[in-house]
Amino acid sequence: MVLDVAFWALGVVAVLSGAAVFRVDSMARATYALALSFIAVGVAVLMLHQDYLGVITILMMVMEMAVMAVYMVMFMGMNPALMPMSMVHDNRRALAGAAATFVVLAAGALLVPWPARRGVPSADTTRALGESLMGPKMLAMVVVSPVMVATIVAGVVLAAHRTRYDRFGDDLRQRPADDPQRGGVGR
Amino acid sequence: MGVSEILARYAVQRAHVLVVEVPGCWSLRVALERQVLSRGWQLAESPADADVLVVCGQPGPELGELVDRVWDQLPGPRVRLGLPRIEALDGALDAIQAGLVDTANHRADARQRPATPGMDHGDMDHGDMAPHGIPLAGGGEDRDGLEMDVLHLPLGPVLRHWPAGLVLRCALQGDVVVGAQASILDGGHVATRATAAKDDARGGTNAWLCDQVCAVLSLAGWPDGAASARRVRDALIDDGSGEATRPALERLRREVFGSRLLRWSLRGVGNVAAQGRGSRELPEGVVGDVHDRLVRMLDRALAGQLATPVTVPALLDHPAALVGALPDLVTGLDLAAVRLLVASLALDTTPTREQVAHG
Amino acid sequence: MTTVAAGWAIGAAFLLGALTLFAAGLDGYATARLEGSARRGAAGPLFEGARLMRQRARMTVSADALLWRIGSAGLVVTALMMVTVVPLGRWTIFDVGVGVVWFNAMDVVVWALVWLVGWGPNSAHSLVGGYRFLAHGLAYELPLMFALVAPAIAAESLRVGDVAAAQQGLWFVVWMPIAFLVYCVGVVAFAVWGPFAPALGADLAGGVGAELAGPDRLLFLAGRYALLAAGAAFAVPMFLGGGAGPVLPAWLWAVLKTVALLAGFVLLRRRLPALRPDLFMEVGWLVLLPAALVQDLLVAVIAIWRR
Numbered sequence: 102m103v104l105d106v107a108f109w110a111l112g113v114v115a116v117l118s119g120a121a122v123f124r125v126d127s128m129a130r131a132t133y134a135l136a137l138s139f140i141a142v143g144v145a146v147l148m149l150h151q152d153y154l155g156v157i158t159i160l161m162m163v164m165e166m167a168v169m170a171v172y173m174v175m176f177m178g179m180n181p182a183l184m185p186m187s188m189v190h191d192n193r194r195a196l197a198g199a200a201a202t203f204v205v206l207a208a209g210a211l212l213v214p215w216p217a218r219r220g221v222p223s224a225d226t227t228r229a230l231g232e233s234l235m236g237p238k239m240l241a242m243v244v245v246s247p248v249m250v251a252t253i254v255a256g257v258v259l260a261a262h263r264t265r266y267d268r269f270g271d272d273l274r275q276r277p278a279d280d281p282q283r284g285g286v287g288r
Numbered sequence: 289m290g291v292s293e294i295l296a297r298y299a300v301q302r303a304h305v306l307v308v309e310v311p312g313c314w315s316l317r318v319a320l321e322r323q324v325l326s327r328g329w330q331l332a333e334s335p336a337d338a339d340v341l342v343v344c345g346q347p348g349p350e351l352g353e354l355v356d357r358v359w360d361q362l363p364g365p366r367v368r369l370g371l372p373r374i375e376a377l378d379g380a381l382d383a384i385q386a387g388l389v390d391t392a393n394h395r396a397d398a399r400q401r402p403a404t405p406g407m408d409h410g411d412m413d414h415g416d417m418a419p420h421g422i423p424l425a426g427g428g429e430d431r432d433g434l435e436m437d438v439l440h441l442p443l444g445p446v447l448r449h450w451p452a453g454l455v456l457r458c459a460l461q462g463d464v465v466v467g468a469q470a471s472i473l474d475g476g477h478v479a480t481r482a483t484a485a486k487d488d489a490r491g492g493t494n495a496w497l498c499d500q501v502c503a504v505l506s507l508a509g510w511p512d513g514a515a516s517a518r519r520v521r522d523a524l525i526d527d528g529s530g531e532a533t534r535p536a537l538e539r540l541r542r543e544v545f546g547s548r549l550l551r552w553s554l555r556g557v558g559n560v561a562a563q564g565r566g567s568r569e570l571p572e573g574v575v576g577d578v579h580d581r582l583v584r585m586l587d588r589a590l591a592g593q594l595a596t597p598v599t600v601p602a603l604l605d606h607p608a609a610l611v612g613a614l615p616d617l618v619t620g621l622d623l624a625a626v627r628l629l630v631a632s633l634a635l636d637t638t639p640t641r642e643q644v645a646h647g
Numbered sequence: 648m649t650t651v652a653a654g655w656a657i658g659a660a661f662l663l664g665a666l667t668l669f670a671a672g673l674d675g676y677a678t679a680r681l682e683g684s685a686r687r688g689a690a691g692p693l694f695e696g697a698r699l700m701r702q703r704a705r706m707t708v709s710a711d712a713l714l715w716r717i718g719s720a721g722l723v724v725t726a727l728m729m730v731t732v733v734p735l736g737r738w739t740i741f742d743v744g745v746g747v748v749w750f751n752a753m754d755v756v757v758w759a760l761v762w763l764v765g766w767g768p769n770s771a772h773s774l775v776g777g778y779r780f781l782a783h784g785l786a787y788e789l790p791l792m793f794a795l796v797a798p799a800i801a802a803e804s805l806r807v808g809d810v811a812a813a814q815q816g817l818w819f820v821v822w823m824p825i826a827f828l829v830y831c832v833g834v835v836a837f838a839v840w841g842p843f844a845p846a847l848g849a850d851l852a853g854g855v856g857a858e859l860a861g862p863d864r865l866l867f868l869a870g871r872y873a874l875l876a877a878g879a880a881f882a883v884p885m886f887l888g889g890g891a892g893p894v895l896p897a898w899l900w901a902v903l904k905t906v907a908l909l910a911g912f913v914l915l916r917r918r919l920p921a922l923r924p925d926l927f928m929e930v931g932w933l934v935l936l937p938a939a940l941v942q943d944l945l946v947a948v949i950a951i952w953r954r
Contacts, residue, residue, distance in 0.1 A: 296701065298694050319671045333856075333857070334853045445853060449850075462778075466861040510920035511678070513915065519681075550920045553926065628850070
């Protein structure tokens with residue numbers, strides 16, 4: 102009973118704080134309203150006995166919100182705080198799209214004939230999760246991470262307007278590199 | 289005895305003192321700091337951290353107005369004291385302690401202060417673009433080509449480990465300085481050559497150099513190093529320059545020179561190139577990065593100890609030229625590097641004799 | 648590993664408080680030994696606490712009060728949440744199956760909190776301090792995460808009790824020293840302590856703490872010590888064998904090991920110059936992260952070979 106109430110309360114918190122992202126005045130508040138929403142979802146997942154997934158959700162989302170603070174300064178031309186800003190673009194189409202998505206997903210959740218449970222959940226859900234991911238899908242998991250990192254690095258290299266010729270000179274021989282901010286290892 | 293009295297008695301054992309130094313009153317400030325630390329009190333880093341505001345010397349009109357603004361920023365309980373002369377130091381700290389314990393006085397003080405922070409012209413919003421009367425920052429392109437806000441921040445006279453009376457008005461993008469203007473408050477003109485005021489101070493130039501070394505090491509975040517430098521400074525003030533204090537100075541130099549982490553941290557920071565130095569009339573001793581200047585200060589102090597002819601490049605001789613060159617030196621550096629650079633230049637903002645006579 | 652009633656969380660809070668006081672007192676003593684009266688140094692936290700309790704709270708213009716206070720008060724709460732998974736000898740409050748990941752999640756929450764303390768007061772120096780902390784964070788967090796993975800691989804479990812029990816033969820600190828070192832760097836860094844204190848630096852007039860006063864400042868500064876204590880306490884079951892040791896009972900060994908490691912952390916503050924965030928960034932990504940990964944590889948190979 103208590104768990105049911107808690108679960109529903111967490112759902113309400115998640116939705117309301119998610120909506121708050123678009124209502125508050127400052128980017129910092131929007132960011133941390135989003136973090137609160139994700140934390141509520143993480144705790145709800147914890148209540149589904151998926152310990153690892155719940156804690157990892159909280160971990161990753163809080164870290165992402167903190168990193169968003171870095172992007173906030175990098176990319177927001179105007180003061181990212183204090184003034185009532187319109188956080189939304191293209192309201193009508195977005196509202197229509199959001200309403201349609203909600204209807205489709207809610208219809209799916211309510212109307213799809215979900216299968217009945219076969220057997221019992223294993224004692225260690227984390228282990229079961231790990232085996233189902235790493236067992237038959239091991240190759241995909243091993244390849245995905247380096248590909249993602251390579252994509253991020255490549256994106257940054259392509260976006261930066263100082264090339265390696267700027268850093269190392271025309272013959273690529275100048276060491277240490279000519280950077281506006283010196284690094285600690287002297288690369 | 290009520291809880292508030294007990295709390296007051298314990299609280300006053302560890303008061304935090306914010307020191308405002310008027311240019312030319314270095315020895316008074318050092319004497320005050322020594323007394324504060326020997327009581328177990330601390331030196332405050334910012335007005336929010338402070339219980340006590342002490343002004344060393346007789347402030348001019350601009351500095352006086354600034355001191356009033358800083359006084360407004362101290363949360364209660366707070367005590368304010370002016371120390372015009374070194375003789376006023378006797379018993380001053382005891383008076384401060386008595387003032388801090390007086391809770392009724394602080395309650396009265398608290399009642400007459402405004403409850404919410406507001407600008408002088410009230411709490412109005414000037415249109416949409418100035419919440420609480422502060423206009424929003426404008427934008428500009430920064431060194432990476434991103435559009436970032438430009439913030440105008442004065443690095444003011446009331447800062448720890450900062451030359452007295454110097455105001456550096458910076459335009460910041462992020463924490464990188466993109467433009468700056470340097471001035472000395474109250475129209476002070478720094479001496480073009482090293483002043484005699486330092487030699488008047490007890491311990492003379494060597495103690496002053498150790499104080500600058502202590503400032504650089506504190507800004508580099510090395511508490512033990514700064515404490516060693518402070519101890520050597522105190523020894524030089526008490527015992528003068530001579531055989532008794534030379535081993536301590538040598539030990540300090542070994543410690544600073546030998547710390548590889550410090551060298552790694554300060555290498556390349558605040559680099560002043562050799563070319564263009566002559567055209568800006570900067571002394572030779574300015575060339576190099578913060579670590580070079582730090583070691584040079586210690587070498588200069590050691591050379592002074594040995595009373596040998598000073599072969600170490602002069603550092604202290606042209607404070608006016610250094611203040612004039614500060615905006616150029618500082619542009620493009622981040623705030624940490626700016627603080628380290630300014631501390632490593634060992635600026636002596638003591639006013640010239642004519643100013644002192646008129647002021 | 649026996650799970651005790653949740654009411655013992657109060658006892659855990661008291662123990663954390665005692666460790667915090669110990670850390671603050673030791674730091675005060677070490678400072679005062681060189682800079683003034685040593686006797687008063689050890690009682691420093693008492694006097695500082697009284698002073699901050701007596702000081703009025705402070706607000707700046709256009710400050711984001713909600714986020715500011717959440718940040719400054721949150722550090723102590725985070726430290727408390729960290730110690731709920733740390734076993735004291737054989738007793739634990741929350742024997743959650745993913746204790747290691749829980750600790751990791753809590754130390755990531757510190758990222759958010761310290762930045763909020765920098766953002767809240769609408770002050771240039773505080774904001775620069777907050778971003779300095781994030782710059783340190785981007786450098787130490789990934790190595791810390793990989794360092795936490797190593798004992799979990801060796802014990803083949805994410806439960807903190809299992810990790811402690813898997814060290815009956817040989818403590819993990821002996822054969823995974825790099826992971827221990829990187830973990831210690833991480834603890835000192837998320838407590839904004841010592842060489843990782845540019846966020847509170849003197850060159851920023853106190854940085855993140857430039858506008859803090861009164862009880863908020865007390866909570867923030869106490870939170871730093873509490874995080875150090877929680878980090879030291881967590882290292883004991885992860886690397887230092889938990890409650891293992893001759894003669895004395897398990898819980899006493901756990902406390903002694905925690906106190907020893909905590910004293911080590913506290914005393915290193917004065918000795919090392921600060922590590923500038925822009926310099927440490929390369930060190931974190933090019934030195935610590937590859938070292939942690941190599942350590943994980945070695946541990947995984949040994950774990951497979953042992954089976």
